[in-house]
Amino acid sequence: MSDPWNWELSDIQNLIGQAESFSLEFKSSGLFNNAREKIRDELTREISAFANSDGGIIVIGIREKKIGKSRIADSIDPGINIEEWFPEQVQQIIETNIHPNLFGIRLKPIFVDNTRNRYALIIYVPKGNSAHQASDFKYYGRSEYESKPLFDHDIRLRMNRGKFPTAKIKICGYEQKINEANKREDPREHSSKRLLNEISGLDIGQKYLFKRLKFSVCLENIGEINITEYK
Numbered sequence: 001m002s003d004p005w006n007w008e009l010s011d012i013q014n015l016i017g018q019a020e021s022f023s024l025e026f027k028s029s030g031l032f033n034n035a036r037e038k039i040r041d042e043l044t045r046e047i048s049a050f051a052n053s054d055g056g057i058i059v060i061g062i063r064e065k066k067i068g069k070s071r072i073a074d075s076i077d078p079g080i081n082i083e084e085w086f087p088e089q090v091q092q093i094i095e096t097n098i099h100p101n102l103f104g105i106r107l108k109p110i111f112v113d114n115t116r117n118r119y120a121l122i123i124y125v126p127k128g129n130s131a132h133q134a135s136d137f138k139y140y141g142r143s144e145y146e147s148k149p150l151f152d153h154d155i156r157l158r159m160n161r162g163k164f165p166t167a168k169i170k171i172c173g174y175e176q177k178i179n180e181a182n183k184r185e186d187p188r189e190h191s192s193k194r195l196l197n198e199i200s201g202l203d204i205g206q207k208y209l210f211k212r213l214k215f216s217v218c219l220e221n222i223g224e225i226n227i228t229e230y231k
Helices: 009-013 029-033 036-051 087-097 152-159 187-200
Strands: 024-027 056-060 062-067 070-076 106-111 118-125 140-142 147-149 167-180 208-221
Touching: 009 106, 009 118, 024 036, 024 062, 029 036, 029 056, 029 118, 036 056, 036 087, 036 118, 036 140, 036 147, 087 106, 087 118
Parallel strands: 024 056
Antiparallel strands: 056 118, 062 070, 106 118, 140 147, 167 208
């Protein structure tokens, strides 16, 4: 899929049959039939949870069904009435009730009818650089199936996110030397083949043996504070 702020109706349709996860939450557009305070509290709780975890996507306009502990996207519902709720109103509720401010939230309305009166709403929530509080003055985190309040030590850890450099390691280049062979594979050569498949996404046939594999490891800065020392 493309970035969620570029999604179209077909991208939402592709979600049908998928389960909610650590980074994906489904909600019915019936949420907007409630009082403004309930809408505010539910939205900011989910946004706080994603921001305090690794970020995620909230899709409003999906009916769910429960299978075991999992909630599965069942179908697209009629959508939010644009005459009652503009996307800008939803954005204002979020921005004024998440503390401290969470930069990088993006909303994308997607019309689900030909009259363009009703829409599903995609809310992209980035990973926060601090601990972010919902409208009920609580801090939430995300688990596999739900959002739940954080303990004090979890909140303190997240508040330190923006104080230190953060980075991720990735494979950024590799070289391979491939020899064809008809003999039985050596287990060590099979391990090399599996590693190359994982880092390159290539589907290497079973007839190949890898005699040499060289790869580069890169460190990418992903936080707001630049890394000045590499160890």
